[in-house]
Amino acid sequence: MNAKKTVERQTGVALWRQIADLIRLSISNGDHDQTGMVPPETVLAAQFGVNRHTVRSALAALADEGLVQAIQGRGTMIQRQERLSFPISRRTRFSQGLGDQARDIEAKLLAHETLPAVGEIATGLQIAPGTACVQLDLVSSADGRPLSCSTSYFPMERFGQMAEQFERLGSITKAFAAQGLADYVRVSTELVARHADADELALLRLSPGAIVIAATAINADPDGVPVQFSRTRFAADRVKLKLET
Amino acid sequence: MNAKKTVERQTGVALWRQIADLIRLSISNGDHDQTGMVPPETVLAAQFGVNRHTVRSALAALADEGLVQAIQGRGTMIQRQERLSFPISRRTRFSQGLGDQARDIEAKLLAHETLPAVGEIATGLQIAPGTACVQLDLVSSADGRPLSCSTSYFPMERFGQMAEQFERLGSITKAFAAQGLADYVRVSTELVARHADADELALLRLSPGAIVIAATAINADPDGVPVQFSRTRFAADRVKLKLET
DNA sequence: CCGAAATGTCTATTACGCTAGACAACTATA
DNA sequence: TATAGTTGTCTAGCGTAATAGACATTTCGG
Known part of the structure; x- marks a missing residue:
């Protein structure tokens, strides 16, 4: 200190x-x-x-x-002083982890798209390059302040309704459940810290020069089959990542 | 990408x-x-x-x-392109995790001191405030490039020889072993990303404006008794933290 | 009610960041 | 060997960042 x-x-x-x-x-x-x-x-x-x-x-x-x-x-x-503690563990779920640290937590769908998986995404999801997958762009906020923005990819075949279900239910976990996946676990997370790019500055309402923590993560079903590949960028001065072992 | x-x-x-x-x-x-x-x-x-x-x-x-x-x-x-992958898990050990990613990995002792534990340190180590503990300041490098600098605290009573043993053996794990602790586990890790301060710029040889990832961690013996409280600051552009679950 | 302490506003000056254009020096290729 | 493509260097000009100093305005305590 x-x-x-x-x-x-x-x-x-x-x-x-x-x-x-x-x-x-x-x-x-x-x-x-x-x-x-x-x-x-x-x-x-x-x-x-x-x-x-x-x-x-x-x-x-x-x-x-x-x-x-x-x-x-x-x-x-x-006027204000906050740094939300965001837990990352084998059972990481966005809204749940933040719990009662903020009154109003919301995740907003910015865009969605269906496209062929390439490179790191195909590798991460363990599907053949070119296989169709669904991309979701989200921004999450706590009490109206943007906390993170993310881009997630789901295999099209199993989760073709991801965007619609998310729009309806407002949560990835619930959207998974609605498509027959009751449980999933985090199998890998990689963290990198860097300066925010122009997109992130706008989405997270940061001042230029600000820092983001970029987490590249893979979630899998109980059988170990990958169900989600995501890149989440946290506004570094608004969160503290708490690793649970 | x-x-x-x-x-x-x-x-x-x-x-x-x-x-x-x-x-x-x-x-x-x-x-x-x-x-x-x-x-x-x-x-x-x-x-x-x-x-x-x-x-x-x-x-x-x-x-x-x-x-x-x-x-x-x-x-x-x-000329050079590297971002070492640093694994963080229940069994995090510094030198071991980096494995063969770099030829020459070294941790250098900058300073050590005995002082009474206060605040977060006493809480983390679960000892009464004022109890003596040993502070170690280290800088770790891979192939001559500084990767991280850290400040660790150990309970004086159990690990009074920490500095001497580290100096002799060059590793926290070995220094623990020499003082009768064969095994330990990571029980908590908190990550925060921010701009490096002047000290960190100098120690890690960073250019001003650079980013550090600050990890506050607690290690405990197999019985769950805390043995080490540490704050490690990684040069953000030289590492990628890989969380293992 | 006065004075200390704090923020608000103004002017002037110097140093640096950025743009613009031109040309030199060097490398590789046809 | 000629030529296109690339880095190196120079000059000139403009706007912003930072310094310095002075004074106005507001708040609060004695």
Whole structure:
């Protein structure tokens, strides 16, 4: 928890953005929970060794995100502080895991399509390249804030109604059940962290330069036959992944 | 694999850095494996919708990292492409998991200290706050490239010789064994992705703006008694975490 | 009610990021 | 050997980031 507060110049990342990222981090670390306020601009400027105007740019960006609110004469108050804990285990299910951490959790279907499986997707689903599969693009939100976006592939033959059932039931688990699959397990998950691309910035409503955790996962039925290949991108500053063993 | 190649302006992140990040990503995705070369500067400039000079800045940064090398008249060659797969499971061990992915894997002891456990550390190790514990700071490298840095805490009473044994044996697992603990398991892991701080930039030899995956983990003996609380920060562009269930 | 402390706003200056265009130097191929 | 394709280098100009300083405005405590 002793993240050193230093910024570096001439790195292609503007000082105000580095500072905004550090302040966002310290807020989510709970460093200012006692006061509920960010330190004064002059103090921050001294801490980071920059001009007060530069700190103001950083705070303006955070205010733009709705994370803080400045009040003249008083200071800069913290508006919101959250990082949902998202469990990943052999029995990972999206909505269930988040449980009571948020009041309103929803998954929205953005698009769906039928297409031939190629490359990694065919390999992951253990089907011949060219076999038809259904692609679903989803965005998941908690209390109105986007948490993750995902692209999933299902074998067409078994789960041709995936899009329709999801639209009707609002959950992958339920859509599987409606098509005769009562249970499934996570067999593989790979995680990579990187900067969000333009698509993800828009879908997850992130500020540019933000980080996503990309999870490539395979789910299989109880017999071990793959039923779903998915790539999920989490907004890194909104989630904490909890691995269960 | 269809990461859209678009960059955004006025975000506090210079275009050349955004482009460098995207090119680094496409290299690690294996997009240029056929040719072993990055597309020509003029092509990249057109793709990203920027001036050729801006692309040159991005390539210069990647050349600085040793990732690519430009040769006048020929093009820009890819020098190195790696993202080690690091398995995380109930039986996670550092050196073992990486196996034959790299020739030379080493963990170096930076510092050690005895101090009273507080807060999260005491909770994680299930010991009374104030109880003495040993802190070890390590950096792990594969083939000379830093992969991760970590800070671990061990209960002083059982593992007072941790630093000495690690120094002698070069491995946590062996140091445990030397102190009478033949086996241990991972009981909890939490992952968070964020920008690297100044310390991490230096230790992992990252370029500013780089991403780290921070893993907070607890290992326990076969009876379930916690033996190690650790925070490991991985250089995000050098590893892929593979969760085993 | 005054003054300290905090944010808000303005001007001016310097450094860097980005664009634009032109041409040199080098490599590979026909 | 000529030529197309690629990287290397230079100049010029413009907009933004960052610095510096001054002062206005608001809040809160003594």
